[in-house]
Structures are given as C-alpha cells and as structure tokens.
Amino acid sequence: MAIELSNEQLFLHVVEAGSFKAAAEQLGIDPSLVSRRIVSLEQRLNVKLMTRSTKRSYPTEAGEQYYQGLRKLLDEQQALESQISQTNEIPSGKLRVAAPHDFARQFVLPVLTQMNELYASLSIELTLSSQYEDLIGQGIDVAIRVGELPDSSLRSKKLGEVRRVLVASSAYLMRKGVPTDITMLSEHDFIFYSGAQAQKPIEIGAKSVKVQGRFIVNSVSALRDLVLQGQGIHLGPKWAFNEALASGDVVQLFKDQPLKGFPLHALYPCRAFVPAKVRVFIDTLYAQCQQQGLG
Amino acid sequence: MAIELSNEQLFLHVVEAGSFKAAAEQLGIDPSLVSRRIVSLEQRLNVKLMTRSTKRSYPTEAGEQYYQGLRKLLDEQQALESQISQTNEIPSGKLRVAAPHDFARQFVLPVLTQMNELYASLSIELTLSSQYEDLIGQGIDVAIRVGELPDSSLRSKKLGEVRRVLVASSAYLMRKGVPTDITMLSEHDFIFYSGAQAQKPIEIGAKSVKVQGRFIVNSVSALRDLVLQGQGIHLGPKWAFNEALASGDVVQLFKDQPLKGFPLHALYPCRAFVPAKVRVFIDTLYAQCQQQGLG
C-alpha cells in the first residue's frame, strides 16, 4: 500500500499517536517504514526529533517545536488548497479548543459533539480551564474568552454578549429580605466568581454599590449551587440561571435595571488561511450563542 | 540527477521562472519532469494551475492564489526548520520589498545591495510606490511606511523617527526675506509633499501657522530640486536635506524650535516564523536607519 503522506505529515501522526508502531497501525503501514521516514526527516533537518523507547516515543525539545509549528503550517496549507480547488472544505485533523469550564459545558460541548458526528476524519481535544492566557501558540486552535480582550496578536470573533443577572434564592430573600433599593445591597451576603470582577463594586444603571461576601469560587456551576442553597446574592451570567429562574428556584433582582454584560470572543491564531475545522467551529458556535440568547 | 524539491516548491519555481523550460534549466532537470510534476500537482488539487503557452506560461487565477499562499507557507516552514535545526538561517528565496521612492533610494537600496552580495541564493524585488496600502498579502514580504500606522493585521517594527526640517534656499531667502517669527511664515511661498500633511497648518513648538503655496509634489527628490531652485519653503524630512544643508545651498529655518517628526515602520505579515530574509532585512535596515540619524 502506497503512502500518500509526506514525511512531515507522518511525523505529526507519530507525535500524536505516541509511538511509531501506533502510528503505523493507524495508517495501515509497516512500522519499519515509519522509522525510516522519521530518520530521513531527522537527517534532512540534522536534528533528532523523537526520543525512542519501548513503551512510548516522545518528541525531543526540537521535535516538540517542530510539531507545533508544522501542525499550524500544514493545516493552513490544507485550507489554502481547499480554497483554490473550490473543494468544499471538510473539517479534518485535530481541533483543539480551550474554554472556561462551565461555559464550555453549556455552549461548546454541543457544538463539538455535533461536529464530531458530522465529520468522520475530525478528532477533538477540549481543554477546560480558566487559565489559558497564552495557550494559543502552544497548539490550541481556538480559545474562548469571556470579558474584555487583552492585546495579543490573535484574531478574534465576537460571539456575543454575556448578559448578567443579580440573583438569589427565594429562601435567602425570605430570610434576609428583598432589597428594594440598590444601596440596600451592601447589607447582603454576596457570592463572587474569582478573578478581576470579584469583590468590585456592583454598578447598576448609574449607581454603584460596594458589596460584601465571603465566598469566592471559580466555577459557575458551583456558584449556582451556592445560590440555590441560599448562601447569598450573586452577580453572574444569565445563561447559567435561566433554568433556575424559570422554575422559580431563583429570583432575579432589579430586573428592569441595566447591568453591564461581558463580551464573548473566540480567539484564534492570525494566519492567512484559516483551516476549515476552525472556521466551521467558530461559525457553529456563533450560531449556537446567538440562538441561546447571547446576541 | 535527483530532484530534492517537492511538487509544491517546483511550482513556485515555475511561476517565478515564467516557463516550464526556464524552470527546468535553472534547476538542471528535464522539462518533461517539470511538466509531469505540475500535472501531478494539478491532479491532486483537481485544478488547473498554469496556462501553458509557447512563449510564457502563466499561472491561472487559482494558480496565482496558490502561489501567493504557498510562498508564504513554505518560507515560514523553512524558517521553522532553520530554527529547530539550529542552523544559522541564511536568507534565500525571493525577498519582496515595497517602499516609498525617495526613502528607498537612500536607505533601502544600500541594504538590499548589501544583502544581494552577501547571500547568493537570494533574489530581490523592490516595488517603489507611495500607494501600497494593501500590498502585503499580495506577495510583498516587507513594506516601509512613513507616518502613523493604520490598523491592519500586520506586524510592525519601528525603524526610527523621521525628523523634519523647515528649509529654503539662501537665494529664496535673499529675495523674500528671512522669517524671524513663526507667524511671518504665512507670507511665504510653500512647497508641499502630497498626502494628508499637504497644506495643513505647520506646528512649531506650541504655535501653529497656516501657510500657502502652489506646488504639491509626491516626490521628495523633486521637492528638493524645487527648494534648491528657490521656489519656496518646504517642510520635509531632514535626511533629504542633510547634504544641501551642509553645503550651504539650503538654510534651515527655526533650527532650535521643535518640529514634530514622523515615525518610520517596517510592516510585515503576521506569522509564527518570520523567514530569515525578512528578519535580516529589517534588522539591517534598522541598523542603517539608526546609523544615519533616524534614531
């Protein structure tokens, strides 16, 4: 069986498969061929790319660098070729997404599972994290970010606006009383999401009020649990509380007063040709966000 | 003789050589081989890349797109490989520079001739123009820009600051009188460079004065000729008048008053790995600018 891959593409497979043999099996070729071609690549570059061992073969430092760079370049080349050959580009290869945990569960996962079903030759790696500042450039294709954008040399597409709500459980309000004026908030127990916004004064309309609380948690779902348990008032993303609001478990305070929302962005590397997998993912996620009320 | 080029690289050669035969001769291979490999590439992409003819063969529209994209990607891959293999990267391939005419003659050309002598496998294409807004992305590797940067998705490196001087010939001043106060400038004949700055009030120190004139020219050297011929006062880049000032043909007015300069930038596409040819060019040009008093 002939091989239709270049040595460089084969190298990517080997790194991702974790061993020469695994790569050979996935591609239906002889392991010796994999070995020979990697050696040939190493000789051309005059650098050892893989550290061989029985259990697993790892890329060397140079190999890791080469892998990261090549993956982008070859993805981009594929995008270019799809474009010029007027082929409907089909997402393929490995799509690596980084997103905040709770947002991802609600918005990203459905998109990824849909893409997974739709495109047979696509594999997916989802990194859930709240700390992925500089993950791009380390192999992440798309990162989702809530809040103002930092500088960065990345491209961005605005997916929508995260509206925020001030919520508390009816049990809590029963116990502590319903604040009828914004200034009354300072007398209440607050629950904060960690990060820049935590413990900052809350701005509602033109007014600003300093609030207090003892819980700071970096998980939206954990915060929702705390709210439902009546631990206090929380200023959080509307999407996380839609259900609880509908069921009446949670009450929205100052419903008619405007609260500043957060912009929501997809960040991806700046390149001339954006691979289909990235484009389709962002487009689908955008549609998803619009549809679910993050317009 | 074996060929060490991929079909894609060969395609770049063919486009640049202008015909299959020329490419074959440059590479020391048979023209039939060139033909076959281009056909093979066309079949893989399912698109006709070249329009064949006897005298010259041109890329089709798809071919042109593919050429532009590939050139960048392969340059970048080469930069990546040089980096990981710790090879001192040697500038090679085609370096395409766009720069304003007169600035290029004084600053860019020396750098390019030096690079041309230093690097045997480098070829150079210099586009002299004052209108090259969006040339990058159309095959230009580096563009030089005087003045404030527009937005753009390009990377930039500040090369220096173009200091400006207010100059006139002694003959002109003899005839029209030497302005001793800034407000007196409004009574003089001015010569303008075309563009945004033309005919705008001149700001010297804290003062601003509206000036008049009938010449607007988009050439620094032509403007210098006009100044030398005593046609009027000109606010122009200092570097263009250094010689004339030293020889006394031209007199600098309000020498001790600060005049706002223009920033000078090199713009180049945003990519993960900047090819050696681009890096070396910018670095050398930077040194050149610093040395010639554009710090």
Next chain:
DNA sequence: ACACTTATTGCATTTTTTGCATTTAATAAA
C-alpha cells in the same frame, strides 16, 4: 503557411519506496 519554441507523451532505465523477516535495544517483571 512556415519556422521556431515550448510543452507533452512513450518508453527504457534508474532510483526510491515499501513490506517481511530478523536483529537490536529498551523497559518491566521475576
């Protein structure tokens, strides 16, 4: 229409690629 140049095709040859069987090397268990 003719001369001339370039691209393409047929074919024989050389070179490279590939898989199988085997050897070598490395890790893990006894």
Next chain:
DNA sequence: TTTATTAAATGCAAAAAATGCAATAAGTGT
C-alpha cells in the same frame, strides 16, 4: 541480575515511482 516482552532498526528482495531521452504535439510570431 536475569528474563520476558514490546518496540524500533536493519537487511534484503520485490514493487512502485521518478527520471531522462527521443519523439510528438501544440502554440507563437513572421
């Protein structure tokens, strides 16, 4: 330390491809 196990490298022969030469076809300019 020895042994069992698994992966990577190597020798070799078969298969596939890449290549150059010579001949043909196609396009350009006179």
